[in-house]
Structure formats: C-alpha cells, structure tokens
Amino acid sequence: QKEVEQNSGPLSVPEGAIASLNCTYSDRGSQSFFWYRQYSGKSPELIMSIYSNGDKEDGRFTAQLNKASQYVSLLIRDSQPSDSATYLCAVNMFNFNKFYFGSGTKLNVKP
Amino acid sequence: GAGVSQSPSNKVTEKGKDVELRCDPISGHTALYWYRQSLGQGLEFLIYFQGNSAPDKSGLPSDRFSAERTGGSVSTLTIQRTQQEDSAVYLCASSLGASGIRGETQYFGPGTRLLVL
Numbered sequence: 001q002k003e004v005e006q007n008s009g010p011l012s013v014p015e016g017a018i019a020s021l022n023c024t025y026s027d028r029g030s031q032s033f034f035w036y037r038q039y040s041g042k043s044p045e046l047i048m049s050i051y052s053n054g055d056k057e058d059g060r061f062t063a064q065l066n067k068a069s070q071y072v073s074l075l076i077r078d079s080q081p082s083d084s085a086t087y088l089c090a091v092n093m094f095n096f097n098k099f100y101f102g103s104g105t106k107l108n109v110k111p
Numbered sequence: 112g113a114g115v116s117q118s119p120s121n122k123v124t125e126k127g128k129d130v131e132l133r134c135d136p137i138s139g140h141t142a143l144y145w146y147r148q149s150l151g152q153g154l155e156f157l158i159y160f161q162g163n164s165a166p167d168k169s170g171l172p173s174d175r176f177s178a179e180r181t182g183g184s185v186s187t188l189t190i191q192r193t194q195q196e197d198s199a200v201y202l203c204a205s206s207l208g209a210s211g212i213r214g215e216t217q218y219f220g221p222g223t224r225l226l227v228l
Contacts, residue, residue, distance in 0.1 A: 004153075034216075043202055043219040044154070088153060098167060099144070099217070103153035 003027060006089055006102035014110050019076040021105050023089030026070070033065055033072045034090040037083075038104065044088055048074065079109040113137075115220035117203050123226045124193055132188040132223045136205030144204045144217060145178055145188050154202065160186060161208050193227045200224050 005024045013019045021035075032051055036044035050056045050063040050072065062075040072091075076083055086104040116135045124130050136143050145157040156170040160180045171177070175193075180186040190197055204217040 006153075043222050045219070046216050049216065090154075098156060098159055098169075100156070101146075101154040 003100035004089055004091055004102040006087075006105045008103060009106040010108050011105055012108045012110060013079050015079060015081060017079050017109075019079045019083065019107055019109070021074040021076075021087050021089075021107065022071060023073065023102055024071045025089075025091045025100070027091070027093065027100075028067075028070065029093045030067075030070075030091040032092050033063070034099075035061075035063060035072075035074045036088040036090060036101075038086045038088055040085070047087075076107075079107075081109045081111050083107060084109045115203055115205050115218055117201075117220040117223050119223060120221060121224045121226075123228065125228055126195060127192055129189065129191045130193055130225065132190075132201050132203075132225070134186045134188070134203030134205075134220060136184065136186070136203070137218055140205035140207055140218075141183065142206040142208030142215070143180060143186050144206075145186070146202045146204065147172075147199045148202060148222075149199045157188070157201075190225075193225075195227050198225055198227045 003026050034049045035047045037047050038044045048061055048063040050065045053065050053067055056063045060077045064073045086106045088104045089102040090099045092099045118133045141162045143160045146154040148154050158178045159167040175191045178188045200222045202222045203220045206215040206217045
C-alpha cells in the first residue's frame, strides 16, 4: 500500500465550479499535510499546508483535514482555466523531514 | 536571495555513463532534498540532508546512486553506470530545517531532465 494515495484523474470541471481533490494516507502518525500545484513541465509549488483537523481557507482554496479518517482534501472555488494543473498531496510526521508524495490528480478546468 | 537552482536543466547521456546533477539551495536553508519524478508520476524521495547530520539515504534506489553536500550548501547527486530506467526529472528542494517545527515548506528547483539513451 502506498503511503499517500490520490485519484490520478483527470478531473474535469467547468469554469466557475468547485473542484474537489482528495488524498488519503496510511500512516496515522502523519502530522503535516501539504498541497502542491505542478504545471506541466514545471516544478511543484506550495498552495496550502494544514496541520489540524478541520478547514483552512486561503482565498479560493480550502484545505480540509480529517485525521480520524486519514484523508485530506483541497477545494478550489470559482475554478479558473489557470488552475488546470496536477495537484500533489504530501504528508510527513512531526519532526521528521521525510515527505511522502502522492502521484497527483490532474485537474482540467474547461472555459 | 534567489530560489533553488539546479544544473544542468537537461542532460542526455548514453547507457553506462556516469552523470552528476547539481543543486544550489536557497541561502540559509539547512535542509535539502532530492526527488525523482518519472513521467506522469508523483515524487519519489531519494535522499535528505539536514545540516551536519548524517543524510537519510533510505530512498536511493540502488548503490549506483549517491549524493553529497559540501559545506552545508551545494549538493551533487551522482548516478553511476546509468540505465534507461534512470530517465526522469530529478528535483531538488530546500527548506529552513528548523528543528522541532512541523513539516516545513519545501521550495523546489526547476529540475534536471535526464534522458539515458
């Protein structure tokens, strides 16, 4: 079983809709959770980090964490074509700097 | 200063040759990571350096892979006797490396695209 699992997609949503990206992880000791966006041919860039159960909002992005169910999600409101990219979920344990990345979900936002 | 830099940006080599990939982290960042990303795949952890501590080499796929970090800054990833399956994008990332802090933000370099013919 992989440490971090994501649906590879592609996930297609119309412009203006809400895109919902999900990630599950296997290690209950995981403490820190990250969402990275990666455009084709480019390196990953951080969108959000979340450490506590519940929601964390930043602009059009909301990260949701449920440690009991071992999943973390990313909601993108008012999706734009420029949001079309692959979204990578990453997790690590507290005070350990080894990160496990999922294989990413490809998002297509159609104009 | 500037972000993480990597060189070369592209490398084409013949099977069996050795290659060296370089990473220059953000100034002041003590933590440095190497990842490998094959086409359409996620990031595969290779090795992690933190300050003067012994590196975490648990992700290196074989003894053909090695890495060093000189002076706590620049790092070189060396692949000996390259194989076609080594073809991938090799990404370097750095972070502040402050101990006792929850997983820190990693800043990625542009990557080196390696093609082994």
